[in-house]
Amino acid sequence: MQKSIYLPLVAGFALCASGTVAQTPVLQVMTYDSFVSDWGPGPAIEAAFEETCGCDLQFIGTGDGAALLARLQLEGPRTEADIVLGLDTNLIAAARATGLFAPHGVTADLDLPITWDDPEFLPFDWGYFAFVGNAGAEAPTSLRALADSDIRIVIQDPRSSTPGLGLLMWVKTAYPDSAADLWADLADNIVTVTPGWSEAYGLFLEGEADAVLSYTTSPAYHLIAEEDDSKRAWAFDEGHYMQVEVAAKVAGTDQPELADQFLAFMVSDAFQSIIPTTNWMYPAVIPEAGLPAGFETLITPDLALLLSPEDAAAIRDTALDEWRNALSQ
Incomplete structure (x- = not known):
């Protein structure tokens, strides 16, 4: 008799246990591939957030940054993402036009070179685009000097990559009336155009090009992670275009409170301290310990x-047409 009572109780406990596992909330964050790579910030951020959220944080890798917007536009309200992380200022207007995002409601003391008050898109890091080459090699001092040289470069496709789109904006901002001419002269320098940053940087490291479109912070990776000071970001007289990377909550998320918790966590020291030596960008909020040693060696654009x-x-669209026409000649 006792056995017959005991078995249902055991079964009941088992059902409760399995039900608890099944009810663990899942937060899905759509981002770019390098963010979720083994060497990117994703794994460390996942572990840190799961310590506090009682949830399962899942990253969805989607190519490079600009590919995030394309996928979101394609999926629309059907998207399974709760958070989109990795858009930047060049994509915010198009992302906002989808109507898919909700206000973040986060108040943070951001350490950005610009004032930020966007109610939907919250920064998590920032940096300056730059061409990165090898120490001791020819180093042009402007976009024009680069175009007039024989230096071989690798760049990213602006239709799929935020660095690629950033270069379009850089050229168009620095040369508003002669961007098409500059692209025509740069075309001979371009070895290839890759879908994303990782492919381009890999080709540069393999010696397929003399330089690559990247960031002023890229040499910090080699210096800190590899103890290699052989890479240089070139300082250009026309200035350097900034990138501010942002995240936003999808309005249709079925985990709104958890999404809010993640965005608040994103500007905390636990998240921001991971960024400099994994995403190799400037954090949106300077960590309590400050920037890692080696960042003081980086160039600061005038x-x-x-x-x-x-x-x-x-x-x-105009900038994209100028780029496309120059490379099709």
Whole structure:
């Protein structure tokens, strides 16, 4: 008799246990591939957030940054993402136009070179685009000097990559009336155009090009992670275009409170301290321990270039046509 009572109780406990596992909330964050790579910030951020959220944080890798917007536009309200992380200021206007995002409600003391008050898109890091080459090699001092040289470069496709789109904005901002001419002269320098940053940087490291479109912070990776000071970011007289990377909550998420918790966590020291030596960018909030040793060696542009999201959207098609026409010749 006792056995017959005991078995249902055991079964009941088992059902409760399995039910608890099944009810663990899942938060899905759509981002770019390098963010979720083994060497990117994703694994460390996942572990840190799961310590506090009682949830299962899942990253969805989707190519490079600009591919995030394309996928989101394709999926629309059907998207399974709760958070989109990895858009930047050049994509914000188009992302906002989808109507898929909700206000983040986060108040944070951001350490950005610009004032930030966007109610939907919250920064998590920032940096300056730059061409990175090898120490001791020819180092042009401007985009024009690069175009007039025989230096071989690798760049990214602006239709799929935020660095590629950033270069379009850089050229168009620095040379508003002669961008097409500059692209025509740069075309001979371009070895290839890759879908994303990882492919381009890999080709540079393999010696397939003399330089690669990347960031002023890229040499910090080699210096800190590899104890290699052989890479240099070139300082250009026209200034350097900024990138501010952002995240936003999908309005249709079925985990709104968890999404809010993640966005608040994103500007905390636990998240921001991971960024400098994994995403190799400047954190949106300087960590309590400060920036890692080695960041003080990086170049600081004399002139920072940045268009508003609306201005970037307004010139995007023209800039893309100029780029496409020059490379098709």
